[in-house]
Amino acid sequence: MKIFCGIDWAEDHHDIALVNERGDLVAKLRISDDLAGLEALQQLLAEAGDEPGDPIPVAIETSRGLLVACLRATGRPVYAINPMAVARYRERRSVARAKSDHADALALANILRTDADHHRPLPADSELIQALAVLARAQQDAVWNRQQLANQLRSLLREFFPAALAAFQVKNVGLAHAEARAVLGAAPTPAAAAALSKARLRSLLRKAGRQRRIETRAEHLAGVLREPHMRQLPRVEEALGQQVRALVLQLDAAAQAADDLAAACAERFTQHEDAEIITSFPGLGELTGARILAEIGDDRSRFADGRALKAYAGSAPITRASGKSLIVHHRKVKNQRLAAVGYVWSFAALSGSRGARGHYDRRRSIGDRHTAALRNLFNRLLGQLHHCLITRQNYDENTAFPTPLPAPA
Numbered sequence: 001m002k003i004f005c006g007i008d009w010a011e012d013h014h015d016i017a018l019v020n021e022r023g024d025l026v027a028k029l030r031i032s033d034d035l036a037g038l039e040a041l042q043q044l045l046a047e048a049g050d051e052p053g054d055p056i057p058v059a060i061e062t063s064r065g066l067l068v069a070c071l072r073a074t075g076r077p078v079y080a081i082n083p084m085a086v087a088r089y090r091e092r093r094s095v096a097r098a099k100s101d102h103a104d105a106l107a108l109a110n111i112l113r114t115d116a117d118h119h120r121p122l123p124a125d126s127e128l129i130q131a132l133a134v135l136a137r138a139q140q141d142a143v144w145n146r147q148q149l150a151n152q153l154r155s156l157l158r159e160f161f162p163a164a165l166a167a168f169q170v171k172n173v174g175l176a177h178a179e180a181r182a183v184l185g186a187a188p189t190p191a192a193a194a195a196l197s198k199a200r201l202r203s204l205l206r207k208a209g210r211q212r213r214i215e216t217r218a219e220h221l222a223g224v225l226r227e228p229h230m231r232q233l234p235r236v237e238e239a240l241g242q243q244v245r246a247l248v249l250q251l252d253a254a255a256q257a258a259d260d261l262a263a264a265c266a267e268r269f270t271q272h273e274d275a276e277i278i279t280s281f282p283g284l285g286e287l288t289g290a291r292i293l294a295e296i297g298d299d300r301s302r303f304a305d306g307r308a309l310k311a312y313a314g315s316a317p318i319t320r321a322s323g324k325s326l327i328v329h330h331r332k333v334k335n336q337r338l339a340a341v342g343y344v345w346s347f348a349a350l351s352g353s354r355g356a357r358g359h360y361d362r363r364r365s366i367g368d369r370h371t372a373a374l375r376n377l378f379n380r381l382l383g384q385l386h387h388c389l390i391t392r393q394n395y396d397e398n399t400a401f402p403t404p405l406p407a408p409a
Contacts, residue, residue, distance in 0.1 A: 003048045004116075006108030007060040008101045009067065016041060017105035018048050018056075019113055028102060038070055050076075059108040061086060063122055077121040081111055123299035132268045136294035139261035139287070140337060146254040150176040153184075153247045160232040160240045161190050167224040176251060178208035183221065185248045189241035191234075193225040265290040274298060280394035281385060282356055283349030288341055292385070295338040300390060306383040314339045315379035330375060342378040343371075349381065355401020356381070 001020045008015040012033050018026040029044050031037035042050075050056045055076035062068060063080035071078050090099070090107050111119070125133075153175050157164045168180040175184075182204045187193040196204075201218040210217065231237065269275050269290035278289040296302075296309065303309040310316035314334025320327045349356040356377055363373035384400050 003050075003056050004109045004112040005045065005056050005058045006105040006110070006112070007058060007067075008104040008108065009060055009062060009065070010101070013037075014041075014067065015101040015105040016044060017102060017109045018044070019106065019109040021113065023110060023113060025106065028105070030101075033067065038067065042074075057112050057116065057121070059112045059119075061104075061108070068122075072122060079112060079116070079119050079121050081108060081119060086111070120302070123297045123302040125297040125299050128268065128272055129293065129298045132265065132272070132290060133294040133297075135261055135265045135268060136291045137337060139258060139265050140291060140340070142254055142258035142261055146176050146251065146258055149247060149251045149254055150174060153244065153251065156240065156244060156247065160237055161188075161193075161244070162229050163190060163193065163225050163227055166227075167221055176255060178255070179205060179210060179217075181248050181252055181255070182208040184244060185252070187225075188244035188248070189237050190225075190229065190231060191237070192241070196222070196225065198222050262287050269293060272298070274389060277388050277392070277394055278385070280388075281345075281349070281381065282352035282395070282397075283345045283347070283381075288345055288348070291337065291341040292345070295335055295341075303386065306386040309386050310379050310382055312338070313342055313378070313382055315342060315375055315382055330372070342382065343374055346374040346378040346381060349377065353397060353401070355397055359401065 003026060004019050006017045006019075008017075010033075014031050014033060014037065016027075016029040016031060018028070020026050026048055027044055029040065031040045045056050048056060052075070055074065057077040057079065058071055059079045059081050060068060061081055061083050068078060068080075086104065086107055089111055090103070091097075093107075154165065154169075157175075164180075164184060165175075167183075168175055168177065173179060175181075183193070183196075183201070186200075186204055187196050198218050201221050202214050205214050205217055232240065266286040269286055272293060274293055275286075275289065278284055278293060279286065284292065295313075303312065307316065311331070312335055314331040314336075316331065317328050318331045320329075346356070346360075350360055351357075359380060360373050360377050363376050364370070368376065381400075384395065388395060
């Protein structure tokens with residue numbers, strides 16, 4: 001008789017419930033979150049009939065952690081069930097709102113028993129993809145952290161140092177740029193910045209990596225930083241300068257982490273066989289391609305078709321119809337990381353693909369806003385990427401965006 005396993009996980013222990021095809025409780029157990037607990041779980045599954053050729057499927061409310069990693073390594077199907085879905089299933093059996101760890105484990109096991117076809121097991125991604133996912137997500141977090149620190153620095157500079165904003169919030173240069181960090185680290189107050197000589201500015205610019213137009217940039221910075229502005233009291237200004245220096249140190253660390261992780265992502269990405277296909281698409285480089293591959297994985301059975309992938313990425317619209325009401329809007333429940341890189345991808349494709357630009361312009365001409373037009377373009381590019389990965393072929397501009405036929409006379 002088929003057996004199903006549900007695990008209600010916690011930080012220091014996990015509750016296990018096994019049910020059969022009729023929904024009868026076969027076994028239950030509480031294990032510790034360590035190697036002894038894993039061995040006890042494996043022993044319980046073996047006693048229930050677990051075999052390498054026919055492993056018992058497991059449902060759990062998370063896709064992360066050592067327990068999940070070890071269960072996936074055994075080759076068994078592991079289903080990560082959304083906690084909100086588990087709460088709804090719990091209410092099917094009782095409306096008293098009673099809750100316990102064992103009851104949650106039992107609910108998870110019954111979800112697999114009754115509705116396994118409506119849930120997807122965790123993908124059988126390769127070890128390389130799993131490592132790439134760790135690096136790509138960490139790099140994206142570092143980029144977001146860097147921008148958050150830059151926003152904090154901007155808010156602080158507005159309080160007492162407007163000249164710094166005028167000097168560094170220009171095209172291709174921002175507060176997170178190496179030039180801004182170098183100058184603000186050396187002169188975090190208006191008084192210190194105004195005292196910087198042109199020779200010192202040139203030295204700081206070279207230290208930040210600038211190689212061209214150093215003299216022109218140094219003269220511009222000297223002029224902007226020496227312009228008169230409203231000032232805080234001297235001691236207050238000095239204290240704010242110390243806060244600026246502390247933020248710049250954090251920003252330096254975040255920028256270095258983002259750069260190091262980006263290099264590691266690119267190295268792992270180029271080792272994968274799908275890298276050539278992904279980078280053949282307009283707007284995708286090694287870093288953005290790594291983020292795309294990390295989120296969609298290399299288990300091609302994960303998505304039944306391109307529509308499933310589009311729904312997962314949030315690029316496909318969703319329809320709400322009830323009676324005479326019919327509303328179509330964008331998805332809010334989606335893979336946020338894939339959606340974020342999709343915006344960057346579609347925006348970059350506008351300058352690298354004639355067809356992508358034409359598609360975007362057509363969407364704008366029928367009334368789409370900028371974000372909606374980019375999302376529609378991402379939807380189309382993602383479907384093409386899915387096709388190319390399945391058929392093992394590179395992107396072809398003429399196939400992806402064929403020239404429209406002339407209108408009949």
